[in-house]
Amino acid sequence: MRDRKSSDISNHANSANPEPRAAPTHMPLEWDTPMYRLAVNQLDQTAELMNLDPNIWERLRTPQRAHVVSFPFRRDDYNTVETVFAYRVQHLLTMGPTKGGIRYHEDVNLGEVTALSMWMSWKCAIMNLPFGGAKGGVRIDPHTLSGDELQRLTRRYTSEIIEVIGPDRDIPAPDLGTDERVMAWIMDTYSQQKGYAVPGVVTGKPIEIGGSHGRSEATGRGVISCATEAGRSNDISLDGADVVVQGFGAVGGTAARLASAQGAHVVGLSNATGGTYNSKGLDIAAVSAWTKANGDGLADYPEGDAVSNQELLELPCDILIPAAIQNQITEKNAAALRCRMIVEGANGPTTLEADAILADRDILVVPDILANAGGVTVSYFEWVQGLQQFFWSEEEVNRKLIDLMQSAYHSVDQLAKEKGVTLRTAALMRGIERIKQAKHVRGVFP
Ligand code: GLU
Numbered sequence: 001m002r003d004r005k006s007s008d009i010s011n012h013a014n015s016a017n018p019e020p021r022a023a024p025t026h027m028p029l030e031w032d033t034p035m036y037r038l039a040v041n042q043l044d045q046t047a048e049l050m051n052l053d054p055n056i057w058e059r060l061r062t063p064q065r066a067h068v069v070s071f072p073f074r075r076d077d078y079n080t081v082e083t084v085f086a087y088r089v090q091h092l093l094t095m096g097p098t099k100g101g102i103r104y105h106e107d108v109n110l111g112e113v114t115a116l117s118m119w120m121s122w123k124c125a126i127m128n129l130p131f132g133g134a135k136g137g138v139r140i141d142p143h144t145l146s147g148d149e150l151q152r153l154t155r156r157y158t159s160e161i162i163e164v165i166g167p168d169r170d171i172p173a174p175d176l177g178t179d180e181r182v183m184a185w186i187m188d189t190y191s192q193q194k195g196y197a198v199p200g201v202v203t204g205k206p207i208e209i210g211g212s213h214g215r216s217e218a219t220g221r222g223v224i225s226c227a228t229e230a231g232r233s234n235d236i237s238l239d240g241a242d243v244v245v246q247g248f249g250a251v252g253g254t255a256a257r258l259a260s261a262q263g264a265h266v267v268g269l270s271n272a273t274g275g276t277y278n279s280k281g282l283d284i285a286a287v288s289a290w291t292k293a294n295g296d297g298l299a300d301y302p303e304g305d306a307v308s309n310q311e312l313l314e315l316p317c318d319i320l321i322p323a324a325i326q327n328q329i330t331e332k333n334a335a336a337l338r339c340r341m342i343v344e345g346a347n348g349p350t351t352l353e354a355d356a357i358l359a360d361r362d363i364l365v366v367p368d369i370l371a372n373a374g375g376v377t378v379s380y381f382e383w384v385q386g387l388q389q390f391f392w393s394e395e396e397v398n399r400k401l402i403d404l405m406q407s408a409y410h411s412v413d414q415l416a417k418e419k420g421v422t423l424r425t426a427a428l429m430r431g432i433e434r435i436k437q438a439k440h441v442r443g444v445f446p
Contacts (some may be wrong), residue, residue: 101175220254221364222374
């Protein structure tokens with residue numbers, strides 16, 4: 001293991017055959033959290049296997065720009081003013097504008113947002129989209145906010161990051177805790193400041209202001225498309241399969257509905273409050289109608305048995321779809337899972353230790369950066385449609401999405417077989433390789 005040569009620094013293009021070296025051991029403290037470490041460890045393991053140019057490896061370990069803001073936020077009672085922390089992290093500016101969602105969650109921190117921005121970089125590169133990764137977050141529990149509070153918070157956060165976003169610069173989208181309403185307010189706040197309508201500043205916005213058909217269901221549709229392809233190559237037909245879905249939001253809800261439409265029995269389903277299990281299969285439309293009428297408590301659903309979120313993950317099934325939050329499949333429960341295949345709808349649901357246990361147990365994992373890339377893929381379609389002012393039908397969007405997901409899946413699967421690695425490692429290799437090539441041809445300024 002050798003340190004990089006000084007000539008390598010002057011231009012990446014001069015370092016076609018770099019010496020491998022040990023991963024740098026220091027961690028930048030500002031964003032050193034468990035989730036950031038997971039993203040960096042995944043990168044390090046893959047870079048080592050790829051014999052990645054150490055100069056590029058080092059560049060990819062940290063975000064290019066990280067914006068930390070705090071601002072005053074007034075609750076409806078007009079007495080309380082609290083200080084809210086928020087972030088926008090741009091990991092990679094090499095490939096085009098940066099792209100990635102904004103999440104509202106009480107645990108959001110710089111490390112989490114940074115990890116998510118790195119995963120966005122790999123995701124966009126795997127799908128061949130002309131974007132680098134970004135992510136934003138506001139540290140607040142959105143469930144405690146009235147509609148007015150949510151709007152005020154969104155407009156203030158937008159004005160705090162207004163200088164770093166834009167249709168050619170950095171394009172936010174929905175993520176955990178945000179939706180198309182929030183995107184409309186971001187678009188409006190940005191446009192008010194510019195003095196004209198700028199729909200291209202966000203994706204995942206309502207159709208009325210330039211949103212794309214099929215965007216709200218795109219992540220879930222991509223997940224099911226990956227489950228179908230992975231099932232095909234591994235003798236698990238979705239038709240007749242027992243499926244468990246953790247999460248009943250935009251991703252989990254759509255995945256459950258589409259799986260069931262393809263003949264799967266969705267035997268387990270949960271949201272943040274708990275879950276429900278029925279070995280004969282749940283009627284997804286009935287569960288939806290029930291939660292609308294009775295509130296979120298899925299555990300009380302009368303046509304199933306109550307299960308906790310942890311119990312849900314360990315239910316016997318063919319396909320497990322974690323589609324809620326990070327850090328769900330860990331060294332504590334990986335040995336107890338009773339599924340044949342995992343398709344990750346959430347970002348970062350599986351830890352590194354769990355990944356190794358699952359690989360030992362021959363449980364196939366379709367990784368997040370591939371399985372949930374349908375969302376950003378249709379975001380790309382939305383951005384392109386907006387630039388051209390030429391809008392596609394829902395059928396066309398879905399067809400193009402499924403085509404891209406299928407070919408990405410097969411290209412990653414083929415690489416995994418060629419290299420004898422997991423799908424996660426192959427997906428990382430594919431993404432990182434594309435970024436490396438772009439960095440090599442651009443060189444180093446000045
Ligand atoms: N938040 C989504 C993700 O994690 C979508 C990002 C986007 O559409 O830009 O992939």
